[in-house]
Amino acid sequence: MVGAGQLARMTQQAAIALGVELRVLANSLDESAARVIADTRLGDYRDLAALQAFAEGCDVITFDHEHVPTGHIEALAARGVAVRPGAEALVHAQDKAVMRERLTAIGAPCPAWARVSTAEDVEGFAKEHGWPVVLKAARGGYDGRGVWVCASAGEAAGVLASGTALIAEAFVPFEREVAVLVARSPHGQGVSYPVVETVQKDGICVEVIAPAPGLDPEHAAQAQHVALKIANELGVTGLLAVEMFQLPGGRFVVNELAMRPHNSGHWTIEGARTSQFEQHLRAVLDLPLGSPAPAAPVVVMANVLGGADPDLFRRYEHVMAHDPGVKIHFYGKEVRPGRKIGHVTALGTDLAEVRARARHAAVHLATGEYV
Amino acid sequence: MVGAGQLARMTQQAAIALGVELRVLANSLDESAARVIADTRLGDYRDLAALQAFAEGCDVITFDHEHVPTGHIEALAARGVAVRPGAEALVHAQDKAVMRERLTAIGAPCPAWARVSTAEDVEGFAKEHGWPVVLKAARGGYDGRGVWVCASAGEAAGVLASGTALIAEAFVPFEREVAVLVARSPHGQGVSYPVVETVQKDGICVEVIAPAPGLDPEHAAQAQHVALKIANELGVTGLLAVEMFQLPGGRFVVNELAMRPHNSGHWTIEGARTSQFEQHLRAVLDLPLGSPAPAAPVVVMANVLGGADPDLFRRYEHVMAHDPGVKIHFYGKEVRPGRKIGHVTALGTDLAEVRARARHAAVHLATGEYV
Numbered sequence: 001m002v003g004a005g006q007l008a009r010m011t012q013q014a015a016i017a018l019g020v021e022l023r024v025l026a027n028s029l030d031e032s033a034a035r036v037i038a039d040t041r042l043g044d045y046r047d048l049a050a051l052q053a054f055a056e057g058c059d060v061i062t063f064d065h066e067h068v069p070t071g072h073i074e075a076l077a078a079r080g081v082a083v084r085p086g087a088e089a090l091v092h093a094q095d096k097a098v099m100r101e102r103l104t105a106i107g108a109p110c111p112a113w114a115r116v117s118t119a120e121d122v123e124g125f126a127k128e129h130g131w132p133v134v135l136k137a138a139r140g141g142y143d144g145r146g147v148w149v150c151a152s153a154g155e156a157a158g159v160l161a162s163g164t165a166l167i168a169e170a171f172v173p174f175e176r177e178v179a180v181l182v183a184r185s186p187h188g189q190g191v192s193y194p195v196v197e198t199v200q201k202d203g204i205c206v207e208v209i210a211p212a213p214g215l216d217p218e219h220a221a222q223a224q225h226v227a228l229k230i231a232n233e234l235g236v237t238g239l240l241a242v243e244m245f246q247l248p249g250g251r252f253v254v255n256e257l258a259m260r261p262h263n264s265g266h267w268t269i270e271g272a273r274t275s276q277f278e279q280h281l282r283a284v285l286d287l288p289l290g291s292p293a294p295a296a297p298v299v300v301m302a303n304v305l306g307g308a309d310p311d312l313f314r315r316y317e318h319v320m321a322h323d324p325g326v327k328i329h330f331y332g333k334e335v336r337p338g339r340k341i342g343h344v345t346a347l348g349t350d351l352a353e354v355r356a357r358a359r360h361a362a363v364h365l366a367t368g369e370y371v
Numbered sequence: 372m373v374g375a376g377q378l379a380r381m382t383q384q385a386a387i388a389l390g391v392e393l394r395v396l397a398n399s400l401d402e403s404a405a406r407v408i409a410d411t412r413l414g415d416y417r418d419l420a421a422l423q424a425f426a427e428g429c430d431v432i433t434f435d436h437e438h439v440p441t442g443h444i445e446a447l448a449a450r451g452v453a454v455r456p457g458a459e460a461l462v463h464a465q466d467k468a469v470m471r472e473r474l475t476a477i478g479a480p481c482p483a484w485a486r487v488s489t490a491e492d493v494e495g496f497a498k499e500h501g502w503p504v505v506l507k508a509a510r511g512g513y514d515g516r517g518v519w520v521c522a523s524a525g526e527a528a529g530v531l532a533s534g535t536a537l538i539a540e541a542f543v544p545f546e547r548e549v550a551v552l553v554a555r556s557p558h559g560q561g562v563s564y565p566v567v568e569t570v571q572k573d574g575i576c577v578e579v580i581a582p583a584p585g586l587d588p589e590h591a592a593q594a595q596h597v598a599l600k601i602a603n604e605l606g607v608t609g610l611l612a613v614e615m616f617q618l619p620g621g622r623f624v625v626n627e628l629a630m631r632p633h634n635s636g637h638w639t640i641e642g643a644r645t646s647q648f649e650q651h652l653r654a655v656l657d658l659p660l661g662s663p664a665p666a667a668p669v670v671v672m673a674n675v676l677g678g679a680d681p682d683l684f685r686r687y688e689h690v691m692a693h694d695p696g697v698k699i700h701f702y703g704k705e706v707r708p709g710r711k712i713g714h715v716t717a718l719g720t721d722l723a724e725v726r727a728r729a730r731h732a733a734v735h736l737a738t739g740e741y742v
Contacts, residue, residue, distance in 0.1 A: 013384045016407050017640075019701025019713070036387050038409050269388075270666075273696050273718075288692035295641075295666060321659035325644050330390025342390070347644075 001025070001033075002045050002054070003064025006331035006340070007261045007277075008033035010269065011064075014278035020285065024064070025054045032331045033064070048072045055081045062238055062284045063260055066093050067140075084186065084237035084284040085259045092234050093259040097138045097167050106233045108226055109253045111245075112170040122156040122168055129170040138165040147203065172253055174245035178212050179264035180227035181276060183283040183292075184236045191279070192224040193272060193292040198243070198264050204338070207358065210267045210299040212246075213351055219250045226252065239280045241265060263303065266343050268292075270327050271299030296347035298354045302362035304342040310335035315368050319344070319361045326361045372396070372404075373416050373425070374435025377702035377711070378632045378648075379404035381640065382435075385649035391656065395435070396425045403702045404435070419443045426452045433609055433655045434631050437464050438511075455557065455608035455655040456630045463605050464630040468509045468538050477604045479597055480624045482616075483541040493527040493539055500541040509536040518574065543624055545616035549583050550635035551598035552647060554654040554663075555607045562650070563595040564643060564663040569614070569635050575709070578729065581638045581670040583617075584722055590621045597623065609655045610647060612636065634674070637714050639663075641698050642670030667718035669725045673733035675713040681706035686739050690715070690732045697732045 001008045004026030012033060015022035025043050026034040034040040043050030045068050055061050055076055061083045073087035085093075092099040100113045112129045115138075116122050126133050135156060137146035146164075149171065150156040159166065177200060181193040197212035198205050211220070227242040234240075241262035244252040265276035274282075274290025282289050312335065319326065323346070330342040342365070346357040363371045372379045375397035383404060386393035396414050397405035405411040414421030416439050426432050426447055432454045444458040456464075463470040471484045483500045486509075487493050497504050506527060508517035517535075520542065521527040530537065548571060552564040568583035569576050582591070598613040605611075612633035615623040636647035645653075645661025653660050683706065690697065694717070701713040715736070717728040734742045 009387060012407070013387050016380060016384050017698070017700045019699075019703055021406065021703075034409065035392065036383070036409055038405065038407055038411060040409060273698075282691070287688060289695065290691070291695040293696065317658060320653070320661070324660065324662040325664065327388070327644075328390075329388045332390055332392075 001062050001064050002051065002068055004031035004033035004037070004040065005064050006032045006333070008064040009036055009331060010266075010275075010329070011261065011277040011281065012037050013269075014275055014281055018278065018281055020281055023054070023058060025050070032333055035332045046072075048075055051076060052079065052081075060084055060284050062280070063090075066090065066259065070094065086235065086237065089234045089236045090259055093257045095138050096136050096256075097165070099257055100167060100169075102234065103230065103254055106229065108230055109251065111172050111253050114168050116166050116168040117160070119153060119157055119160060122150075122160065123153055125168045126153070126156075132171045134169040134171050135159045135166050136169060138167055145203070172245045172247070172255075174253075175248050176212075176246050177255070178215075178223065178244050178246050178252070179208070179262070180223050180242045180244065181262060181265045181268075182224070182227045182231050182240050182242070183238065183276075183279045183289055184228075184231040184240065185283045185289060186237050186286045188232070189289050190228050190231060191289045191292045192228055193265065193268060193276070194294055195220045195223045196264055196267065204303070204305070204340075205263050206303050206305075206362075207355070208264050208267050208301040209351070209355065210271055210294065210301075216250055219246075219252070223252050226254070230254075230257070237286075238284045239265070239276060263340075263343075266329070267299045267301035267345055269329070270345050271295055271301075271347060297349045298351050299345065299347050300354045300358040301343055301345045302358040303340050304330075304344060304362050304365045306335040306337050306339040306341050307366040307368070308337060309368065312365055315365050319364055322364075323357055323361060326357055328361070328365075372433050372435050373422070373439055375402035375404035375408070375411065376435050377403045377704070379435040380407055380702060381637075381646075381700070382632065382648045382652065383408050384640075385646055385652055389649065389652055391652055394425070394429060396421070403704055406703045417443075419446055422447060423450065423452075431455055431655050433651070434461075437461065437630065441465065457606065457608065460605045460607045461630055464628045466509050467507050467627075468536070470628055471538060471540075473605065474601065474625055477600065479601055480622070482543050482624050485539050487537050487539045488531070490524060490528055490531060493521075493531065494524055496539045497524070497527075503542045505540040505542050506530045506537050507540060509538055516574070543616045543618070543626075545624075546619050547583075547617050548626070549586075549594065549615050549617050549623070550579070550633070551594050551613045551615065552610060552633060552636045552639075553595070553598045553602050553613070554610050554647075554650045554660055555599075555602040556654045556660060557608050557657045559603070560660050561599050561602060562660045562663045563599055564636065564639060564647070565665055566591045566594045567635055567638065575674070575676070575711075576634050577674050577676075577733075578726070579635050579638050579672040580722070580726065581642055581665060581672075587621055590617075590623070594623050597625070601625075601628070608657075610636070610651045634711075634714075637700070638670045638672035638716055640700070641716050642666050642672075642718055668720045669722050670716065670718050671725045671729040672714055672716045673729040674711050675701075675715060675733050675736045677706040677708050677710040677712050678737040678739070679708060680739065683736055686736050690735055693735075694728055694732060697728055699732070699736075 023039040194211040196210040199207040241258040243256040344361040348354040394410040565582040567581040570578040612629040614627040715732040719725040
């Protein structure tokens with residue numbers, strides 16, 4: 001696995017059970033996954049020679065993030081390395097313009113969109129679809145970075161001035177955000193986890209509710225169908241997380257794609273029969289996929305964001321004592337305000353109670369507040 | 372954690388989530404846990420200097436096995452190292468004569484027993500309690516090794532000839548074997564997992580059923596009470612597994628003690644809200660204990676024993692395809708006939724169905740047979 005963040009770290013838990021020997025490529029031995037994986041190699045994922053040396057002796061190469069240059073992935077594949085997902089699939093999670101073109105071509109629901117590079121492009125788009133216009137960096141954005149909701153030509157001008165390759169999207173007056181996590185293996189087996197609701201705050205996911213409350217089963221099936229179709233048409237191998245907006249009336253449009261374990265799937269560690277991390281390993285290794293069935297009627301995951309006080313040991317003790325059933329996950333990362341340093345998961349039957357438990361644990365760990 | 376077998380390996384999964392930095396003392400980098408733990412140190416647990424060097428910088432020392440000499444543990448404690456469980460508790464899991472003396476003193480139910488060293492001792496014991504007499508090595512036995520069921524003075528003579536320190540126990544005509552896993556933290560918090568049934572074959576545990584089917588709730592509470600009392604009286608810190616015989620009529624007698632994560636608790640990884648490995652870490656670190664509540668009505672764990680054919684990849688694929696819900700755990704060990712190389716866990720609501728699923732997976736992985 002290229003990259004040694006928390007996704008690689010949690011993949012190690014699954015690898016241990018499966019008997020899969022997981023090697024990671026890290027920038028430093030302090031990184032989240034490097035701290036817990038015996039076979040950690042140091043190197044720069046932007047350096048093709050480092051990637052090639054890393055791949056030596058691995059059966060399959062996969063990713064903790066989507067930043068490896070497409071050309072490097074193609075070069076590895078040309079040398080016979082099994083890279084999953086492959087470059088031709090992964091580019092759809094790396095480049096939003098490529099993603100929108102492809103999704104439009106296969107009939108997946110998208111907001112109106114266009115490539116834009118000048119003020120005239122944006123104004124022309126706004127004339128047709130109205131303000132605000134959402135400008136997105138085609139490459140490199142995450143957690144709300146690289147996304148600008150522009151109310152006017154003046155605001156758009158500031159973004160255009162940066163020179164970043166952009167797309168414009170019509171602002172979607174959504175009711176809520178949901179995500180569908182699917183897995184697809186090289187020989188074409190696919191599974192979908194239940195549709196979940198994702199709650200964002202300042203562009204960062206703070207809470208995931210599985211399954212999405214009150215979702216019409218037909219709408220749920222539609223969303224899963226769209227996600228599985230995208231995985232199949234794009235030839236994804238491994239996980240695909242499809243973030244969607246749900247519109248008034250129930251219809252979905254696709255917002256973003258990720259081709260790796262995803263924050264919207266952390267609830268599966270305890271909340272589904274097969275965790276997303278195990279599923280990703282099974283998929284990229286072309287093993288039969290595991291059951292995505294939920295393990296409880298309601299599962300809520302809440303991210304723990306770094307707060308002002310980095311010493312959270314007493315808060316950690318409080319949360320354990322307060323709720324012996326809540327599951328705590330720490331990523332071994334230095335605490336910085338707003339940084340995702342862990343998550344908590346609560347399981348149960350009553351939505352309001354389970355949400356309150358997860359929220360209490362996450363907020364208290366971050367800030368020491370009692371909520 | 373001293374020792375790098377599968378118990379340390381599975382403890383790593385829990386340590387990753389808790390953000391606990393787990394260091395292991397291994398004999399070789401090929402060992403089960405050494406393969407998956409970044410902070411692996413090499414050394415011999417029988418060498419006090421090696422133990423002292425290993426303990427440097429650790430907050431707490433605990434164990435993957437019970438073979439560390441009592442004197443070494445005392446020496447570490449004298450130097451201010453927090454060793455959990457401590458020597459005075461652990462000796463009860465190391466020496467069966469000490470264990471029987473103490474359990475008798477605190478009123479925990481035991482079979483009739485005596486220290487024996489001569490043929491006269493054994494014959495005297497048999498005169499009172501009848502044949503067969505069970506002879507047990509006071510130290511060093513496990514998985515049925517170190518236990519001899521002797522039908523006559525002649526059979527006992529052969530065992531006595533070895534010179535091993537022995538105890539004699541009355542043969543217990545039990546209905547079934549059960550185990551109670553409890554945890555106790557240094558400040559005295561205790562929890563008990565549900566009582567499970569353990570099924571042995573040739574002295575090796577092959578299957579664990581949680582909870583023990585058809586167990587009278589009053590009998591269950593009795594067994595849990597006995598286990599918690601032993602943990603408390605002995606000052607156990609960490610896990611204590613109490614193996615018991617259930618007699619016709621429901622009464623229990625204690626068979627063996629283990630003070631570490633235990634094979635009878637592997638079902639808790641998916642089957643309980645807090646796995647035994649997480650619970651052990653929480654207990655030895657004096658953190659609040661986690662909920663032992665079961666995650667499904669029926670959970671069955673079956674051990675995977677090495678078979679004649681060491682290449683089990685196709686069987687692994689079969690089991691995954693056959694039952695996408697069964698959970699597979701491999702220990703990264705070389706396959707040797709009869710060796711515990713992994714386990715499988717199935718969860719559900721119907722006892723017969725869940726047992727059949729676990730049995731199919733475990734037997735097929737071991738032998739390729741369809742059962």
